[in-house]
Amino acid sequence: MSDRAVSARLRDEARSLDAADELRAKRAEFVLDDTVYLDGNSLGALPAQVPGRVADVIARQWGELRIRSWDESGWWAAPERIGDRIAPLVGAAPGQIVVGDSTSVNVFKALVGAVRLARGEEGGHPGAGASGGAGHPGEGRDEIIVDATTFPTDGYIAQSAARLTGCRLTPLAPADVPAAVSSRTAAVLLNHADYRTGRLHDLPSLTAAVRAAGALAVWDLCHTAGALPVGLDAHGVDLAVGCTYKYLNGGPGSPAYLYVREEHQARFDSPLPGWTSHVEPFGMRPEFEAAQGVTRGRVGTPDILSMLALEAALDVWDGVAVEAVRAKSLALTDFFLRCVAAYVPKGRVESITPEAHAERGSQVALRCEGAGDVMKRLIERGVVGDFRAPDVLRFGFTPLYVSFADAERAARVLAETLDA
Numbered sequence: 296m297s298d299r300a301v302s303a304r305l306r307d308e309a310r311s312l313d314a315a316d317e318l319r320a321k322r323a324e325f326v327l328d329d330t331v332y333l334d335g336n337s338l339g340a341l342p343a344q345v346p347g348r349v350a351d352v353i354a355r356q357w358g359e360l361r362i363r364s365w366d367e368s369g370w371w372a373a374p375e376r377i378g379d380r381i382a383p384l385v386g387a388a389p390g391q392i393v394v395g396d397s398t399s400v401n402v403f404k405a406l407v408g409a410v411r412l413a414r415g416e417e418g419g420h421p422g423a424g425a426s427g428g429a430g431h432p433g434e435g436r437d438e439i440i441v442d443a444t445t446f447p448t449d450g451y452i453a454q455s456a457a458r459l460t461g462c463r464l465t466p467l468a469p470a471d472v473p474a475a476v477s478s479r480t481a482a483v484l485l486n487h488a489d490y491r492t493g494r495l496h497d498l499p500s501l502t503a504a505v506r507a508a509g510a511l512a513v514w515d516l517c518h519t520a521g522a523l524p525v526g527l528d529a530h531g532v533d534l535a536v537g538c539t540y541k542y543l544n545g546g547p548g549s550p551a552y553l554y555v556r557e558e559h560q561a562r563f564d565s566p567l568p569g570w571t572s573h574v575e576p577f578g579m580r581p582e583f584e585a586a587q588g589v590t591r592g593r594v595g596t597p598d599i600l601s602m603l604a605l606e607a608a609l610d611v612w613d614g615v616a617v618e619a620v621r622a623k624s625l626a627l628t629d630f631f632l633r634c635v636a637a638y639v640p641k642g643r644v645e646s647i648t649p650e651a652h653a654e655r656g657s658q659v660a661l662r663c664e665g666a667g668d669v670m671k672r673l674i675e676r677g678v679v680g681d682f683r684a685p686d687v688l689r690f691g692f693t694p695l696y697v698s699f700a701d702a703e704r705a706a707r708v709l710a711e712t713l714d715a
């Protein structure tokens with residue numbers, strides 16, 4: 296078939312796929328232009344209702360109601376309220392997610408909290424806090440396992456958490472965790488999807504292996520929340536964290552979240568107890584006494600402007616099933632890979648994203664010579680992905696606003712760029 300005929304066929308196919316897409320109306324709920332935006336795995340696009348809602352928060356809630364807004368505009372309860380909005384997207388029942396701080400800070404809370412839980416340490420009130428001494432169920436748990444391929448921040452924080460808790464740190468590929476986790480392991484920190492390759496790790500079986508060894512499983516959901524079903528409750532995940540600025544479209548620097556499984560909440564001993572995690576914040580007492588429930592995962596004053604922008608952004612999920620998002624995400628990445636195979640001469644790029652659906656997140660990563668320059672030229676030509684050192688082109692597929700026509704155009708422009 297001639298190049299023209301191949302292109303005509305793929306464009307036709309994209310049109311049919313878009314026409315049959317049950318999520319296609321969602322695209323109109325975002326502020327987009329005619330660029331192909333494949334960087335929603337770094338910064339999600341702006342949902343159209345956010346500017347108006349944030350303007351109201353600033354002008355009326357802050358400008359007019361001022362301090363009254365902590366109660367009257369629901370500011371104080373926002374971290375738990377918005378946590379409950381995120382909960383169904385990651386398969387959690389209400390009351391287990393609190394929103395606030397960055398992912399990095401929540402990794403720290405979750406990991407140190409997990410080690411304390413694994414050792415059976417008690418905290419949350421003065422004088423409490425056994426040191427994992429004799430007779431303790433968690434005695435001898437002195438290892439943290441961390442995903443060796445992790446996004447750097449999780450690795451750095453795991454190193455610090457290990458030093459602070461007197462653990463040794465073992466970096467491992469996620470697939471090697473079941474064979475390595477032992478009665479010495481306190482906690483295992485894993486990424487649900489690899490930020491560079493887009494590989495999806497097997498959360499159910501890895502969590503089961505970690506728990507079977509008596510350790511706690513802590514998951515970073517940055518690259519999966521809002522892109523595919525996570526099933527935190529169903530799979531027995533102990534603690535989890537994630538950002539909200541990627542597939543949840545909360546905006547630059549929007550607050551992250553912390554999931555603490557209900558069964559752990561009464562003993563969850565945050566390493567960052569602040570006044571807003573206190574049972575009685577306005578009692579201003581010198582002794583710390585943790586709040587009930589996931590509220591003890593809070594630290595300080597919530598970042599209200601960002602948090603309420605996120606709350607407005609979450610409206611785009613009304614009536615959307617994560618399963619439908621997953622089905623479209625796989626169809627998009629399959630179609631993109633097919634278009635790349637059809638347009639790009641053999642050997643110019645190599646996909647490092649797994650073929651198998653069960654092992655694929657919502658992005659395609661292509662290894663390519665001169666990837667940094669190639670991505671610059673792609674962006675100039677209206678196809679926005681990103682470059683990850685040393686040689687990876689990353690394309691994120693956000694099913695709420697990316698179309699099959701976008702996928703076809705991105706692959707076609709990539710081939711033209713490599714040809715030029």
Ligand SMILES: Cc1ncc(COP(=O)(O)O)c(C=O)c1O
Nearest residue numbers: 397398399446448490515517538
């Ligand atoms: C897996 C993962 N964890 C954490 C982060 C970032 O953490 P933070 O929100 O603290 O910048 C990112 C991306 O920025 C990420 O991809």
Ligand SMILES: Nc1c(O)cccc1C(=O)C[C@H](N)C(=O)O
Nearest residue numbers: 336337338446490491517548683
């Ligand atoms: N959080 C980011 C930021 O503040 C600036 C630029 C990029 C980011 C990212 O999210 C990077 C992203 N986690 C990644 O997967 O590479």
